[in-house]
Amino acid sequence: MSTPTSFVNLTVALPLRDYAAFTEGVRLLSRVMGRKTPNAIALIAHTLSSRDGQGLAEDYLESIHWPMKASAPMSRVQKAKNARVLKRAGLDDTADPSLN
Numbered sequence: 001m002s003t004p005t006s007f008v009n010l011t012v013a014l015p016l017r018d019y020a021a022f023t024e025g026v027r028l029l030s031r032v033m034g035r036k037t038p039n040a041i042a043l044i045a046h047t048l049s050s051r052d053g054q055g056l057a058e059d060y061l062e063s064i065h066w067p068m069k070a071s072a073p074m075s076r077v078q079k080a081k082n083a084r085v086l087k088r089a090g091l092d093d094t095a096d097p098s099l100n
Helices: 016-036 040-049 053-063 076-088
Strands: none
Touching: 016 040
16 A cells, blocks of 8 residues: 655646647557546556666667667676566576577
8 A cells, every 4th residue: 555655746847749649649548448548647657657767768768869889788687687587477588499
């Protein structure tokens, strides 16, 4: 159960063009989800809350066209952690020979 201190309240000025992308997303989702479609604010909140730091950093660097050669290589520890996570999920490259 969340406590009041589990949240950060944000006020964000979003350009109309960017907000329009979320309203378009709602329109597209409504075709699939019908009455259970989230509104634009719920879709924005989901987009902001369903992220990890690594994904945010990678998406940001990609969006500003940061040269990949300048980014730091993944550490040996991070590669091992990723391999363990994939193996637990049954997605490691040894699980399906066609993925090799």
